[in-house]
Amino acid sequence: MKRKNIHTFDSESIQTLKTMILSSDKSANKMGIQMLKNANLNDEETLNQLQLFSQVNIMDWYEMDAETMKSVLDVFVDLENRGFLVKEHKVELSKTKDGNDIVNWMDVQIAAKIEKQFVARKVLAEEWLNDNCTDERKEVIETEIHKINQYVADLLGIEYQMND
Numbered sequence: 643m644k645r646k647n648i649h650t651f652d653s654e655s656i657q658t659l660k661t662m663i664l665s666s667d668k669s670a671n672k673m674g675i676q677m678l679k680n681a682n683l684n685d686e687e688t689l690n691q692l693q694l695f696s697q698v699n700i701m702d703w704y705e706m707d708a709e710t711m712k713s714v715l716d717v718f719v720d721l722e723n724r725g726f727l728v729k730e731h732k733v734e735l736s737k738t739k740d741g742n743d744i745v746n747w748m749d750v751q752i753a754a755k756i757e758k759q760f761v762a763r764k765v766l767a768e769e770w771l772n773d774n775c776t777d778e779r780k781e782v783i784e785t786e787i788h789k790i791n792q793y794v795a796d797l798l799g800i801e802y803q804m805n806d
Contacts, residue, residue, distance in 0.1 A: 650682045656691040696751035718754035
């Protein structure tokens with residue numbers, strides 16, 4: 643039987659963890675993500691550090707590969723689902739020259755919430771595309787997808803317009 647190492651984090655060790663996760667070294671990434679997954683959720687200081695980690699600007703992670711980012715977000719989605727993340731989240735938008743919204747700042751916690759919604763939307767869309775999906779069910783799915791889109795727009799602080 644493989645033993646699971648439980649990790650506690652203080653302000654110094656959480657910085658080391660972030661460095662590992664943001665590293666271009668794949669083995670450091672994997673080790674950092676595993677340590678994050680095995681965080682001691684019974685330790686108050688570890689929970690405080692994870693809360694602070696959830697408030698960093700994900701837009702600064704532009705060099706992180708998609709697989710690593712998804713793994714990190716999965717951990718924070720799990721923490722969110724289990725009620726461990728409680729602080730307000732932060733999003734800052736600006737406008738492009740042609741009037742579109744662009745994200746300047748988004749904390750990890752809100753990115754995890756959005757990721758969770760995108761996963762749910764994808765499942766619904768796949769069901770809608772299934773040949774066995776009835777017209778009645780498709781209408782319900784469309785309504786649910788619009789609710790998800792509205793929720794994500796609310797998280798981002800933007801207006802959602804339903805296109806039919």
